[in-house]
Amino acid sequence: MSRSAFLDLARPSRRHWLGYLLLAPAVLLIGLIIVYPVFVSVDLSFQNVNIARLDQPRRPFTTLNYERLFASEDFWNACWVTFKLVTIVSFFCFLLGLSTALLVNNRFKGQALARLLVALPWAVPEVIAVVIFAWMFDSSFGLMNWVFIKLGLVDTTINWFSSPPASFAVVCVVMVWKGYPFVSIMMLAGLQSIPEDFYNAARVDGASAWQRLINITIPSLMPVLGVTLVLVMLWVFRDFSIIYVLTGGGPLKATQSLSIMTYEQAFGFFKMGYASAIGVITLIVCVIASRLMISRAPDNI
Template identity: 35%
Template sequence: MRKRYLPYLFIMPAVIFMLLIVAYPILLTFRSSLFHEVLIRPWEGVEFVGMDNFVTLIKNQEFWSSLQRTAIWTVSSVLGKTLIGLSIAILLNQKFKFRGIYRTLILIPWVTPQVVSAIIWRWVYNGEYGMLNYVLMRLGLINTGISWLGHKTTAFIAAVINDMWIGIPFMIVVFLSGLQGIPNELYEAAKVDGANRIQTLFKITLPQLKPVFLTATILSIIWTFNSFNIIWVLTKGGPVNATETLVIKTYKEAFGKFDIGMGSTYAVTTFILLMIFSLFYWRMFSEKDEI
């Protein structure tokens, strides 16, 4: 009898809180996306326009190029984070001296506030005084300094690297914890069967890591897709629009132009895209075995 309402009692505070602070604003955003409302043009009024904003959005070439850019941004950054994170986690999963020190040092980027990290990287990338150019020149990799944030391609890569930098520690920690959850007996059995290390990696480690892998990558994809601070501080979406992802675009609509209608439309579209993608991703990878 008690047990039936007890769990609800427990989740109640969190639910009420989330409803008020997250769900309600999300609903408001959905609603705003159906209205024309530009705060700095009060004379135009607030008007219900149905799906007009979405039609405008779909017809807008800038939206499509921004979407494409966001996709490249997300894929390259998440791929980098995952590959590096996984490799380092596998290395750190061995037992050896100083492992604790490595593990601690690796966390430093994670504890660096994103804004602060972007400020540091901006200084590292500086074309005239930056350390990156200096080191690359000393290593003989380049002859003259590169203006990293001053060209479209390099600025994009620079932003991706900054984003990867922030995200790698989380990946390492999650993968490491996943690796530690793999029962030792499986490895013993493989050894008995005479499997080499590569075989062990692909036959045991990776399949066993799948649930962790799935959760970590999907979270990472969502976070990277929505990553704002780093790009904003580094480039403000420039040069031209080379780093203008959907979130930056949304911000410019909502807070540059104070166009609440279009800003919300961008937000809702981003949400729907991520939702569809997540469901699809989850399906594709967890089809065969239940998680």
């Protein structure tokens, strides 16, 4: 076989090589940006290392970081906080997202403006939104305390960021505000793909609006719902900036999620081996949760 024939990518037996060649840069880039750091992180998690340097010799293998992690109250607290956040924020994001999608799916005057307003929180940069919310919930001079007192809901100001339940609630509110537009946009896309004939047939059969929602809209949206649920849960799971800017994980670790704990251990306390162990566990939990949700969803997801 001549050299030119070997490199002839137009030959039917070599055609798939072209595909691999075209994919190679992307695969290499992903490998460099995602896969390599994951391997480094896993490797670090099995070393007793404070500040990691790639040019330093590898420290002896140890499972100390994982032993410390599983014996740490802070770790289990972070898991519980993350679980609560994922559950509450995902639920309310779906409730609000679906409601607003159903609303703006109807034809009415100002529909375009309503759609814009629904999507607006998604477009606002996260940190800017969080800073605005931090001022709104400021314990001494914030808008929320003023509104609550004027409405007679409370007698005295609430220390939003000094009370564990209050600060957790504030984090949830901001996350839901920031996260529901994504659900709404996805749901709206899903709603518009449902054939109008389904509803017309249901109306002929005398189905009420509630029955149409339960028996047509929700089942038809299930494929979109499943994918959106996984994406929203993963977003809440890994979100860092909202909690970091609002509460920094406090008070009393009431809002310390796994991502905040990882950052604190790595860059606050310079315990990079330990922080890598938390990162590895977070990754495993994320993969398992996503896999479970995908496998339980309908086949057409």
